[in-house]
Amino acid sequence: MFKIFDFSLKVNGFAIDEAKLDFKHILEVPEEDYEAYILQKKKEIVDFHLQNNAFYQKLANGKNVDNWYNLPVLTKKDLQKPLSERFSKGYFEKSVFVNKTSGSSGHPFIFAKDKYCHALTWASIIYRFGWFGIDFNTSYQARFYGIPLGFIGNKKERLKDFLGRRYRFPIFDLSDAFLEEVLLKFKKAKFDHINGYTSSIVLFAKFLKRKNIVLKDVCPTLKACFVTSEMLFAEDKIVLQKQFGIEIINEYGASELDLIAFENKNGEWQVNSETLFVEILDDNNQPVENGKEGKIVITSLYNKAHPFIRYEIGDIGILDEKSTTKKPILKQLIGRTNDVALLPSGKKSPGLTFYYVTKSIIEDDGNVREFVIKQQKIDTFEVEYVSEIALCEQQILKIEDAISLYLEPNLKFTFIRKAVLERTSRGKLKQFSSYL
CATH class of the missing domain: 3.40.50.12780 (ANL, N-terminal domain)
Structure with a gap:
C-alpha cells in the first residue's frame, strides 16, 4: 500500500x-x-x-x-x-x-x-x-486547530492536511451554527481520531452534551481523541469521555522540540x-x-x-x-512560569488556580461555555466569559467567596460577558493572563 x-x-x-x-x-x-x-x-x-x-x-x-x-x-x-x-x-x-x-x-x-x-x-x-492504533498513513484525522487566514498560508496548510490525511475545523468561530456543521461532517466522514486544542474540543463536547449526542454513535469509526496545547481538567476529561465515547489522550509538546510527554x-x-x-x-x-x-x-x-x-x-x-x-x-x-498571579499579601499563586476554582462554580449549569481570567492590577481581575445568560449576582458572590477561601480575601473581580473570546493567531485560548 x-x-x-x-x-x-x-x-x-x-x-x-x-x-x-x-x-x-x-x-x-x-x-x-x-x-x-x-x-x-x-x-x-x-x-x-x-x-x-x-x-x-x-x-x-x-x-x-x-x-x-x-x-x-x-x-x-x-x-x-x-x-x-x-x-x-x-x-x-x-x-x-x-x-x-x-x-x-x-x-x-x-x-x-x-x-x-x-x-x-x-x-x-x-x-x-x-x-492507540493510529497509523498516519491510513488514519483520517479530525483536526481542531487554527489556520493562517492569508491566501498562500491557508493553501499551504490545506495541502499539508491533505497529505497528512487530516480534515481541519478552523476554531476561530465556535458558535452553535458552526458546531452543527462540524457534527454534520462527523456523520458523513470516517474519522478515526480527533486531534487539537483542548478548549475547542471541550466546547464541541459540551455542544454534544446539550444535544444529548454521543459522537461515537454518529461516527462509529472513531477510536481516540488527542488533546494538546492547553490544560485538560479532570472534569473536562469526564465530559469528553462521555460525549465522545472513545479514549481521551493528553499530550504535551513544543513545536521547537518534540512531544514532551504523552499519556x-x-x-x-x-x-x-x-x-x-x-x-x-x-x-x-x-x-x-x-x-x-x-x-x-x-x-x-x-x-x-x-x-x-x-x-x-x-x-x-x-x-x-x-x-x-x-x-x-x-x-x-502545573502551568506556565509567566502565568503566576502576585497577590496583595505577597503570595504567589499559579494563575490556573483562579481558573480552576472559578471553573468549578461557573460551569455548574452549563450556561457558561468558556471563560478567561486577566489580572489587571495586584488586587484586580477581569473574568471574560461566553454564555447564554449573563451571570447573576448570586453566582458572582459564590465565585468571590470561593476565591477568598482558596486564595485570599478582598480581591476585586469584574465580570464581562462577550460574544466570543479572543484567541491567539493560531487559535489557542490563554486561560489566565497577568498584565502586571
Whole structure:
C-alpha cells in the first residue's frame, strides 16, 4: 500500500525510514544501559555546539563545560535574535526545517531543526500515536486547530492536511451554527481520531452534551481523541469521555522540540526520553527531587542545526517519584512560569488556580461555555466569559467567596460577558493572563 504520509515527509527531505529504524534502536536500549546512553548523547550534543555554534559558544563562555549543571539555562528571551545568528556551522535556512513558536508564552521566536532531527521527531510522534492504533498513513484525522487566514498560508496548510490525511475545523468561530456543521461532517466522514486544542474540543463536547449526542454513535469509526496545547481538567476529561465515547489522550509538546510527554495506556504522562532529556530545576537552576515542583528544562539530544541545551520552556511541573531514566513520568503539569498571579499579601499563586476554582462554580449549569481570567492590577481581575445568560449576582458572590477561601480575601473581580473570546493567531485560548 502506498504510504502517502511517509512519502510527503521524504519529498520534503525528511529521512523517515532511517529515523524510524534509529528510533527503534533507541527503544531497544535496556534500562540498565539507559543512563549511559543519555550521558553519551548529552555529551555529544554539547560538544557539537561548543565546536560548531558561535551563539552557544558565547553563552557558555567562562563556564566549566565538564559539569552539566554549570552549563547555561537558555530562556526564550535568549533566542529572540535573528535565526542566522543562531545556526551551527554548515546549516542554513534552506537546508533545515524552520518554524515559529506560537507565542503563548509571551516570547515567540523562529527556530530551526536539522532535517534528521525533525525526522526523528516524526518517528517519535508516529510511535506514540501507534499505542492507540493510529497509523498516519491510513488514519483520517479530525483536526481542531487554527489556520493562517492569508491566501498562500491557508493553501499551504490545506495541502499539508491533505497529505497528512487530516480534515481541519478552523476554531476561530465556535458558535452553535458552526458546531452543527462540524457534527454534520462527523456523520458523513470516517474519522478515526480527533486531534487539537483542548478548549475547542471541550466546547464541541459540551455542544454534544446539550444535544444529548454521543459522537461515537454518529461516527462509529472513531477510536481516540488527542488533546494538546492547553490544560485538560479532570472534569473536562469526564465530559469528553462521555460525549465522545472513545479514549481521551493528553499530550504535551513544543513545536521547537518534540512531544514532551504523552499519556500512555496506563493513564501516565510518559516523558519522551528517546530524543529529549527533561530536567526539573529550582529557581537557582539546581535539580529538585522527583515529586517536587520546579521549572521544566529540556535538552534536544539530536538537533545539530540549533542548540536547545538546558532550554527553559516556560512551564512548571513535577516528575513522579517512580520515574526511571528510561521511563520518566510527568506527575503534574502545573502551568506556565509567566502565568503566576502576585497577590496583595505577597503570595504567589499559579494563575490556573483562579481558573480552576472559578471553573468549578461557573460551569455548574452549563450556561457558561468558556471563560478567561486577566489580572489587571495586584488586587484586580477581569473574568471574560461566553454564555447564554449573563451571570447573576448570586453566582458572582459564590465565585468571590470561593476565591477568598482558596486564595485570599478582598480581591476585586469584574465580570464581562462577550460574544466570543479572543484567541491567539493560531487559535489557542490563554486561560489566565497577568498584565502586571
